[in-house]
Amino acid sequence: MATDGGAASSPAAKKANLLDPYSIQRLLDETVSEVVKSKGYSEDTRLSNRRLVVGAAVIAVALLAQFYPAKFPQNRDVLLICIALYVALNVVLQIVSYTREKNAILFTHPQAGSFNRTGLVISSKLPRLSDMYTLTIASADPQSKSSSEPVRFTKSVTKWFTKDGVLVEGLFRKDVEKLIEDHNSDHRSK
Structure with a gap:
């Protein structure tokens, strides 16, 4: 375990339930997002906005099926179309989640004033019965000429x-900042 270093006495100390891996991962992920944003990256919300639009369409289809003015035998065709649309739109959401999001916690735009044309995809993983937290930073557009190889670290949350x-935020921030520097130095070496 990390030493206290005065973190527990500060009023804004970040605390997690050590018996709950989801609580630990959520706290670490929130801190990663703060560190990345403090480095000049802004969040790219385009993918989540698109998912919200598709989700709203799913809800609209369900509402249409529920509140269509005709009773059952007359609205059979409308119900069949609504069911097909509902299933298709949910499949689209699952495909996006599986192919684009994966374990991503943050998508960013490129840093302001940077020559790099691609943002970052930050993803994390904390397996269920493990204390090993993996943080990965990759380019948002791997096909871009300005993209670089993903960088990652795996360390024990202890x-x-x-x-x-209580999270010893200084130690964790140093590790995240080092990973960001490693990713950015890969761009400079190309």
Whole structure:
């Protein structure tokens, strides 16, 4: 376990339930997002906005099926179309989630003033019965000439938490900042 370093005494200390891996991952992911944004990257919400539009269409189809003015035998064709649309739109959402999002916690635009034309995709993984947290930074557009190879680290979460579940944010921030620097230095070496 990490040493306390005064983190527990600060009023804004970030604390997680050490028996709940989802609580630990959520806290680490939120901190990663803060660090990335503090480095001059802005969040790219285009994919999530598109998912919201498709989700709204799914809801509209369901509402149409529920509140169509005709009763059952007369609205049979409308119901069949609504069911088909509902299934198709949900399949689209699942495909996007499986192919584009994966374990992503943040999509970014390129840094302001940077020559790089692609943002970042930050993803994380904390397997269910493991203490090994994996953080990956990749280019948002791997086909771009300005993209670089993904960089990642895998470390035990015990390096960043005290025995009371308080995140020693300075240690974790250093690791995340180093990973961002590694990704950016790969761009400069090309």
